[in-house]
Amino acid sequence: MEASESTPAYSVRARMTIGARPCERRQPFMIRDIGREVVELIKDASDVVGRLMRDTERYLAVAVVIRRLVENFMTRHGVPGVSLAIAYKGRLVFSKGYGFADTATQEPVTTKHLFRIASLSKPITAVAIFRLLQERRLSPNLGEGWVPALRLDEKVFGQGSILGTTFGTPPANSDIDQITVQHLLENTSGWTNNPSDIMFDPARINDTQDDLIAWMVANRPLAHKPPGTYHVYLNFGYLVLGRVIEARSGMRYADYVRQAVLTACGISDMHIAGNTLADRRPNEVRYYPGPGSASDPYGILVRRMDAHGGWIASPTDLVRFLVRVDGLxxxxxxxxxxxxxxMVTPTSANLPPATPGGTTTPANYAKGWAVHSSVAAGQDNYWHAGDLAGTAAFFVRTTDNYCFAFLANSRDDASDTKLDQMRTDMDELWWDIKKGVERGRNPDRVWPTGTLL
Structure with missing residues (x-):
């Protein structure tokens, strides 16, 4: 029984003696109070049972729709196992694993399994950069006071820049010393993947992260000058951003992300992936080549990709991340x-023309997030997709209060056509789920209550 003005906070035994003769009893009063508490308890229990019954009914209805769509996706693309999570209005309303985490042992996928998330690592790196923008530090320059730990317009390479000459001095007139943090976030540095994406170049398989950056600074000229002219999706740019985070935070990249981003979101089980099967964590899925594919999921240097494609996570933790940066x-x-x-304002740079002098098209990219360039910042969905040999990943934050994450332990990559179709189907899966569950009804009336993230 709770204490109140009419119910002093001392024991029942004390109430029988304090301020009254020992023979005076207050039992009728106590029985009346206990009876009231029992009535309230029954009422509360009835409410709980009713809510549980309603949520169970809703969950089963939702689960039937989602299972059909997910199993169709898995069959079409030969995927052994997938996991997904859905949040609505900040609450986890659905999460489930399908298929196998390990086909040899028939270990089923659960919501606790970790998957490589490939380029979904880029939004995580972007948020870490913005956490540094949000930090205030005392400037070493007298009179400046407290200043941001990082600025978007800061130069990255060359004398007096964030990384200075750690990776060598940029060649004269190369414009590499004009690349800013914003250019790297928006993939507008001027570097391209021609002749190859250096992160997957077999000739550089033994290079460290530092080796790769030093080689690019010294040997690959900017294809588009000045920086900011065109958008070209670039894994390497996010590798550099990982080193920017290290330079400004004074911490290793993964350690800063854990402290400043993941812990702040309530996440404790995300890690940088290993490269080999022997590196597999106890709760990590096994990765498989797609049907007819010769790709080797354990022949790529995932750990080296840290800031652009190196994390492993569960879909539930990914929606935990999304709901803490959704602006809702x-x-x-x-x-x-x-x-x-x-962060979600589209870059003003367009894609380069297909032919010299040709027309350009919007990049549909912001700072670590895909967006629609035609929609005002904050008024659009934002999302990211990614894949590696043995991995496919997608997540999205929508303007109508949803966050969705989907991970698979195989990639349908026997041909470019099949891979493109898988990427399209992965994007469309969420919208098919949403449409199939809602069927034009108020979302508040179709999803389970869920748990607060």
Whole structure:
């Protein structure tokens, strides 16, 4: 029984003696109070049971729709196992694993299994950069006071820049010394993947991260000058951003991300992946080549990809991350509204023309997130997709209060056509789930209550 003004906070035994003769009893009063508590308890239990019955009914209805769509996807693309999670208004309303984490042992996928998330690592790196933008530090320059730990317009390479000459001095007139943090975030540095994406170049298989950066600075000229002219998707740019984070935080990249981003989102089981099967964590899935594919999921240097493609996670933790950077009034975000708006503002740079002098098209990319360039910042969905040999991943934050994450332990990559179709189907899967579950009804009336993330 709770204490109140009419119910002093001392024991029942004391109430029988304090301020009264020992023979005076207050039993009728106590029985009446206990009876009231029992009635309230029964009422509360009835509410709980009713809510559980309603949620069970909703969950089963939702599960039937999702299972059909997911199993169709798995069959079409020969995927052994997938896992997904859905949040609505900041609450986890559905999460489930399908198929096998390990086909040899028939270990089923659960919601706790970790998957490589490939390029979904880029939004995580972007948020870490914005956490540094949000930090205030005392400037070493007298009179400046407290200043951001990082700025978007700061130069990255060359004398007086963030990384200085750690990776060599940029060649004269190369414009590499004009590349800023924003250029790297927006994939507008001017570097391209021609003749190859250096992160997957067999000739550089034994290079460290530092070796790769030093080689690019010294040997690969910018294809588009000045920086900021065109958008070209570039894994290497996010590798460099990982080193920017290290230079400004004074910590290893993964350690800073854990401290400043993951812990702030309530996440404790995300890690940088290993390269080989022997590196597989106890709760990590096994990865498989797609049907008819010669790709080797354990022949790629995932650990070296840390800031652009190196993390492993569960879908539940990915939606935990999304709901803390969604700019929606459901749960407190780990970035200010102004910084979130800046982060998802589309780049002003377009894709380069297919032929010299040809027309350009919008990049549909912001700072670590895919967006629609035609939509005002913050008024659009934002998302990212990624894949590696043995891995396919997708997540999205929508303007109508949803966050969705989907991970698979295989990639349908026997041909470019098959891979493109898998990427399209992975994007469309969420919209098919949403349409199939809602069927034009109010989302508040079709999803289970869920748990607060």
């Amino acid at each position: 009034p459901t749960l407190p975000d780990i970035l200010s509204p102004a910084l979130i708006q800046t």
